[in-house]
Amino acid sequence: MNYWLVKTDPEAYSWEQFLKDKKTVWDGVRNYQARNSLKEMKTGDMALFYNSREERKVKGIVRVTKEAFPDPTTTDERWVAVELKVEKNFKKSVSLDEIKKDKVLSGITLIKQSRLSVMPLTESEFARITELGG
DNA sequence: GCCAACGTTGGC
């Protein structure tokens, strides 16, 4: 089992919208590093959902329901998408501030590479954030 | 809203 973190600007796709949709196609990724993570995702993998900009909070847990397939938003075959579903809505969102203050999370890619939209997490990072989220 | 940081593009 691998752990991931996916990120969007809430203006582009908010957690509230995801809760309504329950399931979504994670497409439009146009960055090689993020794309490589998408390709490594396996059905059943867990990921955290983070809203950037105005929110800057991890909102909940999602699960991979379909592994990488060609991104439907482009004919360019370099890019892929995955399908995700909502697994759990955090009782309490975990803010970027909390993540920055936490010792366990000091090496997290979210802080080191703030512009990356899909990234791997270690099991302990995933466990710590879910703990903070209740 | 600003701007630093980063990734991408394109001229050479």
Next chain:
DNA sequence: GCCAACGTTGGC
């Protein structure tokens, strides 16, 4: 193949 210029992202 290098690197300056440009566009985008996201924290502040």
